[in-house]
Amino acid sequence: MADSDSDSAGSEGWDSDDSGNEELDREVQVETLKRAWAAWQAAEAALVDDPESFGPSSFGIIALGTVLELTKKLCTR
DSSP, X not given: OOHHHHHHSSOSOTTOSOOSOHHHHHHHHHXXXXXXXXXXXXXXXXXXXXXXXXXXXXXXXXXXXXXXXXXXXXXXX
C-alpha cells in the first residue's frame, strides 16, 4: 500500500472540518452541544445532593469542556 493511501484512510478525527457536508456537520455539532449541556445540568443537579461526590464532578467537567469546545467551533464559523 502506498503512503498516500494510508494517509487518506482514517487519518481524520470525528470532528474534522473536511466532511464535505458542512450543513450536516453543523447539525450534529448542535445536537451534541444540546446533549453536553443537558449532561452538565444533570451533573450539577446530582452535586446538590452530595457536593463532595467525585463522579458527578468529573462528569460535569467533561460535559462542560465539550460545551465550551463546541461553542467555540460553532461561533468561529
